Amino acid sequence: MKLTVLGSGTSHGVPVIACNCKVCKSGDKKDNRLRASALLSIKDVSGDRNFLIDVGPDFREQALRINLCKLDAVFLTHPHADHIHGIDDLRIFSHKNSSAMNCDERLSKKFPETAGKGLAMYMSSDSEKCVKTNFHYIFMTHEKGGGTPKLNIIDVDSYSEKNPLELGELCVVPVPMEHGCIKTTGWIFSKKLNGKKHSIAYLTDCNFISENSLNRVKNACSDGILDHLVIDALRADKHSSHNNFDQALFYADKIGAVHTWFTHLSHDFLHGEIQDYIDKKLPEFTNLQKIVENGGTVSPAFDGLELDCK
Ligand SMILES: [Zn+2]
Numbered sequence: 346m347k348l349t350v351l352g353s354g355t356s357h358g359v360p361v362i363a364c365n366c367k368v369c370k371s372g373d374k375k376d377n378r379l380r381a382s383a384l385l386s387i388k389d390v391s392g393d394r395n396f397l398i399d400v401g402p403d404f405r406e407q408a409l410r411i412n413l414c415k416l417d418a419v420f421l422t423h424p425h426a427d428h429i430h431g432i433d434d435l436r437i438f439s440h441k442n443s444s445a446m447n448c449d450e451r452l453s454k455k456f457p458e459t460a461g462k463g464l465a466m467y468m469s470s471d472s473e474k475c476v477k478t479n480f481h482y483i484f485m486t487h488e489k490g491g492g493t494p495k496l497n498i499i500d501v502d503s504y505s506e507k508n509p510l511e512l513g514e515l516c517v518v519p520v521p522m523e524h525g526c527i528k529t530t531g532w533i534f535s536k537k538l539n540g541k542k543h544s545i546a547y548l549t550d551c552n553f554i555s556e557n558s559l560n561r562v563k564n565a566c567s568d569g570i571l572d573h574l575v576i577d578a579l580r581a582d583k584h585s586s587h588n589n590f591d592q593a594l595f596y597a598d599k600i601g602a603v604h605t606w607f608t609h610l611s612h613d614f615l616h617g618e619i620q621d622y623i624d625k626k627l628p629e630f631t632n633l634q635k636i637v638e639n640g641g642t643v644s645p646a647f648d649g650l651e652l653d654c655k
């Protein structure tokens with residue numbers, strides 16, 4: 346099971362249009378941040394499968410960068426523009442049952458319409474309402490031929506750590522979070538590897554995670570290892586709807602993953618400066634400090650980062 350960070354940037358992306366700050370002008374690739382998204386890839390008895398988390402305005406570029414040829418489902422955190430405005434680019438994967446498809450096959454078949462319900466897209470009922478309103482044309486009756494993606498929206502409100510979504514050998518648990526005045530969905534992905542359960546948690550966008558939701562993360566991973574936590578951490582200063590760095594460290598300390606990664610990063614800090622900030626603050630977070638002393642890490646994510654479970 347591997348998670349690839351496709352975008353580690355906030356809603357503007359970095360560089361920000363028309364900004365001349367040192368981060369936006371940086372030559373370090375790690376300071377070039379597309380809008381937040383990730384790809385979970387697994388191999389199991391169902392074959393090689395790819396699951397996309399969020400489909401923002403940079404999805405096309407992100408898919409081309411990694412030569413994405415197959416997509417099995419999409420998990421949506423919430424319907425803000427920076428997480429969903431690439432939705433039309435799902436056409437490539439929704440106009441044919443994408444499993445067992447490769448690029449050559451797809452080209453030879455000229456994108457036939459999917460026979461079934463379309464590409465599975467998992468989200469909360471709140472997100473579903475918003476998606477169906479904002480992208481109404483997708484769900485209206487329209488001519489055949491494929492100007493719109495064919496999507497099968499699946500409501501995940503009833504799933505929890507006690508009742509996970511089971512997709513073959515992959516277990517998925519949604520985590521309700523708050524992001525200013527809207528509710529968002531974090532995701533925990535778990536799979537057995539060599540007889541042991543491994544998990545990855547992806548928690549953005551948020552600025553509040555309730556005790557119940559923190560317990561959900563802990564319970565979902567309690568009988569195995571939480572290898573990676575990817576968490577919203579916008580900048581050092583407070584923000585009305587995103588974790589700042591200290592809030593991200595606070596939640597990461599409670600969750601206790603082996604490796605914690607900051608994402609949804611703004612242009613306030615260079616990649617190296619974020620790491621310096623974390624290293625300086627770490628002694629205030631005793632659980633994280635202990636994890637780092639035992640070989641764990643707390644670091645800013647960057648585009649292209651690949652997180653493996655071992
Ligand atoms: Zn966002």
Ligand SMILES: [Zn+2]
Binds near residue numbers: 612
């Ligand atoms: Zn800037």
Ligand SMILES: [Zn+2]
Binds near residue numbers: 425524
């Ligand atoms: Zn948002």
